[in-house]
Amino acid sequence: MSCPASTADENVPTLxxxxxxxxxxxxxxxxxMVVSLSSMPLNDLAxxxxxxxxxxxxxxGAQGSYNPQPFRLDGKVVPYDGMAIGWNTSNSFPTxxxxxxxxxxxxxxSQGNFGGQTLxxxxxxxxxxxxxxxxxxxxxxxxxxxxxxxxxxxxWNVEATFYPLFYEEGAAEAAPSP
Numbered sequence: 001m002s003c004p005a006s007t008a009d010e011n012v013p014t015l016x017x018x019x020x021x022x023x024x025x026x027x028x029x030x031x032x033m034v035v036s037l038s039s040m041p042l043n044d045l046a047x048x049x050x051x052x053x054x055x056x057x058x059x060x061g062a063q064g065s066y067n068p069q070p071f072r073l074d075g076k077v078v079p080y081d082g083m084a085i086g087w088n089t090s091n092s093f094p095t096x097x098x099x100x101x102x103x104x105x106x107x108x109x110s111q112g113n114f115g116g117q118t119l120x121x122x123x124x125x126x127x128x129x130x131x132x133x134x135x136x137x138x139x140x141x142x143x144x145x146x147x148x149x150x151x152x153x154x155x156w157n158v159e160a161t162f163y164p165l166f167y168e169e170g171a172a173e174a175a176p177s178p
Contacts, residue, residue, distance in 0.1 A: 032057030
């Protein structure tokens with residue numbers, strides 16, 4: 001899962017093992033998954049076709065990407081977080097105050113400036129995979145989280161059909177850190 005257009009600093013070195021006929025190896029990964037969907041059965045999503053699951057990401061603010069919530073261990077920033085797409089208010093779950101998604105591979109967005117002419121990995125877009133497996137292009141303004149009735153909507157809707165209030169206010173603070 002490495003895009004040929006990604007730069008070395010955007011990639012997360014990942015151990016790949018157990019491939020028939022190939023040795024274990026460290027390979028670059030330049031895509032990330034929305035953390036709040038990482039353990040959710042996709043069939044439980046309210047809108048699989050409209051919910052973004054995986055897209056191109058940048059590690060630790062590489063290329064000036066937006067990363068206001070870097071992963072930390074014992075108070076220190078860990079070297080790799082580019083495989084996880086989080087929220088500007090939490091790495092785990094959105095809150096009613098959430099405005100942006102993080103670690104998307106859009107250049108020079110470190111201050112939350114996701115204008116229409118912001119460069120992605122492929123000119124003005126990044127490739128994305130929706131929860132139903134369909135492909136889509138996203139542009140920098142798509143990083144904006146639209147909140148309706150206190151919940152994210154549009155491509156960042158992580159609402160499950162069986163548990164529509166799993167990200168009530170305070171849930172992000174109560175959730176375990178990734």
